[in-house]
Amino acid sequence: xxxxxxxxxxxxxxxxxxxxxxxxxxxxxxxxxxxxxxxxxxxxxxxxxxxxxxxxxxxxxxxxxxxxxxxxxxxxxxxxxxxxxxxxxxxxxxxxxxxxxxxxxxxxxxxxxxxxxxxxxxxxxxxxxxxxxxxxxxxxxxxxxxxxxxxxxxxxxxxxxxxxxxxxxxxxxxxxxxxxxxxxxxxxxxxxxxxxxxxxxxxxxxxxxxxxxxxxxxxxxxxxxxxxxxxxxxxxxxxxxxxxxxxxxxxxxxxxxxxxxxxxxxxxxxxxxxxxxxxxxxxxxxxxxxxxxxxxxxxxxxxxxxxxxxxxxxxx
Amino acid sequence: xxxxxxxxxxxxxxxxxxxxxxxxxxxxxxxxxxxxxxxxxxxxxxxxxxxxxxxxxxxxxxxxxxxxxxxxxxxxxxxxxxxxxxxxxxxxxxxxxxxxxxxxxxxxxxxxxxxxxxxxxxxxxxxxxxxxxxxxxxxxxxxxxxxxxxxxxxxxxxxxxxxxxxxxxxxxxxxxxxxxxxxxxxxxxxxxxxxxxxxxxxxxxxxxxxxxxxxxxxxxxxxxxxxxxxxxxxxxxxxxxxxxxxxxxxxxxxxxxxxxxxxxxxxxxxxxxxxxxxxxxxxxxxxxxxxxxxxxxxxxxxxxxxxxxxxxxxxx
Numbered sequence: 048x049x050x051x052x053x054x055x056x057x058x059x060x061x062x063x064x065x066x067x068x069x070x071x072x073x074x075x076x077x078x079x080x081x082x083x084x085x086x087x088x089x090x091x092x093x094x095x096x097x098x099x100x101x102x103x104x105x106x107x108x109x110x111x112x113x114x115x116x117x118x119x120x121x122x123x124x125x126x127x128x129x130x131x132x133x134x135x136x137x138x139x140x141x142x143x144x145x146x147x148x149x150x151x152x153x154x155x156x157x158x159x160x161x162x163x164x165x166x167x168x169x170x171x172x173x174x175x176x177x178x179x180x181x182x183x184x185x186x187x188x189x190x191x192x193x194x195x196x197x198x199x200x201x202x203x204x205x206x207x208x209x210x211x212x213x214x215x216x217x218x219x220x221x222x223x224x225x226x227x228x229x230x231x232x233x234x235x236x237x238x239x240x241x242x243x244x245x246x247x248x249x250x251x252x253x254x255x256x257x258x259x260x261x262x263x264x265x266x267x268x269x270x271x272x273x274x275x276x277x278x279x280x281x282x283x284x285x286x287x288x289x290x291x292x293x294x295x296x297x298x299x300x301x302x303x304x305x306x307x308x309x310x311x312x313x314x315x316x317x318x319x320x321x322x323x324x325x326x327x328x329x330x331x332x333x334x335x336x337x338x339x340x341x342x343x344x345x346x347x348x349x350x351x352x353x354x355x356x357x358x359x360x361x362x363x
Numbered sequence: 364x365x366x367x368x369x370x371x372x373x374x375x376x377x378x379x380x381x382x383x384x385x386x387x388x389x390x391x392x393x394x395x396x397x398x399x400x401x402x403x404x405x406x407x408x409x410x411x412x413x414x415x416x417x418x419x420x421x422x423x424x425x426x427x428x429x430x431x432x433x434x435x436x437x438x439x440x441x442x443x444x445x446x447x448x449x450x451x452x453x454x455x456x457x458x459x460x461x462x463x464x465x466x467x468x469x470x471x472x473x474x475x476x477x478x479x480x481x482x483x484x485x486x487x488x489x490x491x492x493x494x495x496x497x498x499x500x501x502x503x504x505x506x507x508x509x510x511x512x513x514x515x516x517x518x519x520x521x522x523x524x525x526x527x528x529x530x531x532x533x534x535x536x537x538x539x540x541x542x543x544x545x546x547x548x549x550x551x552x553x554x555x556x557x558x559x560x561x562x563x564x565x566x567x568x569x570x571x572x573x574x575x576x577x578x579x580x581x582x583x584x585x586x587x588x589x590x591x592x593x594x595x596x597x598x599x600x601x602x603x604x605x606x607x608x609x610x611x612x613x614x615x616x617x618x619x620x621x622x623x624x625x626x627x628x629x630x631x632x633x634x635x636x637x638x639x640x641x642x643x644x645x646x647x648x649x650x651x652x653x654x655x656x657x658x659x660x661x662x663x664x665x666x667x668x669x670x671x672x673x674x675x676x677x678x679x
Contacts, residue, residue, distance in 0.1 A: 065416065075530075098389055098659075100378065101415065101427060103437060106417075336656050336658070337659050339416045339417075340653040340657060340660075354526075361554065
């Protein structure tokens, strides 16, 4: 085990974590950020971020991620590559296992985000952010007066399809088996079916997303083994969200029924000194703006916690 | 009364409101923003915003405010000048009185912010953001290895003075009468007094903030009528925060003991369809990053509310 006790270890390097690091390091709180993959989280692989406040014409996701990283590093954040496999605590000290090595800290911020579940068909990964999307609030507005295909049959697929009719002229909804949504949503869906805005295709398995010259043109699927094809300008996939909280098994940190981390008003988990912000947090909005705001908020709670600990120490 | 019923009326045009407007208008939710003073709120009169995530070298407050406005207007926000004097509701319809005229809306977002209380001495207004500050988290880091004067004697003045010792070599704390802070804070303060980092001056009334060539050089004060002077590089004033909620008197909207608006997890007030975000909200952090995140969050709650209302209407 390393002998150094860091002030704060942040897990994940998406917008929420980098924003928190801007705040903590600017106040000389010793901060290390661990990232197992690419710096910037989901933001970094987003083509155009149109709604992060401050950039009137939008900003490329990769550029925004780079700017957040630069800003955090300007104030002294250490960003290191390493995979966290466990968190535990001994008294007030938190112990984080990074690539098999234990590292100690007074506080931890978990900002590992969530991943959208994939359907795993050709074209899906290659066209991500350029015709293939997982967030209607983020990217729906790019499809004004366009045709769309939506994949999924649960509550969120129905809800987001209805939302996307604000922009899209027509939506083909591809449902692998049957619709599994609340009755009220199904009734609402029926209105859009009646108006000819949404067409539902049951027992339809998506097979491939086809692009010509880098632009999505159609989706290939099968119905009872027979091939079908849907012309479209874009594809939205809603088959669930997977919070990156597997490494918390056995940590004692409370999750909600979807596996997201529960926090209080200070963004603190049920374990004092361990905080969570961004898309991994129960109640998160999956928006960069909110992730950033929560990062700043968490940083201020971390400072308060550290100050309080110091007070307690000096009183002993 | 105007016959039109807007989807949402936003009150105030600071970062929180403009961010909310970016979100609502991008989704074709009819949005009008009323501003009684200058667009951009406190952000617009901040010299350099160093910690809003996305701008590695910081950004001028006025520039950031302009960019937020441009982004909101790009998606179709209507920003109008007008002072809101009252909000009431008749059934589901909200009625907002703007310059004496009643305007109707399905939802309202209150994002009127808070103002820092002023001490009203020469130099205070003129040097705001350039040597005179009201937020230690925002501007403390500009005073590494510098001398500071802090004005105030309550909990926040003591707490923020202690915080500022992270950066400042020495702080003169000017207290008009006597210190009115919690015992634990007073004990903590004593440590910094003993270390020679903070010097407390009781019964000391601040009279003037003096600058030479636009740079703060000293603070003039009186002790029992006798003039004294303190050399300094900057002044932080902590004499309270005044939430802009006076116009809510009689509205039935619940405030906390400091006059800030209480909200639930969706940022909704106790009145359905009326939301609050940013510095006017109880629990706010007075940070642009958080105000922006809350704006996005509030916008998504507003959309959900409007969708639900539509469902209810169509079911009748």
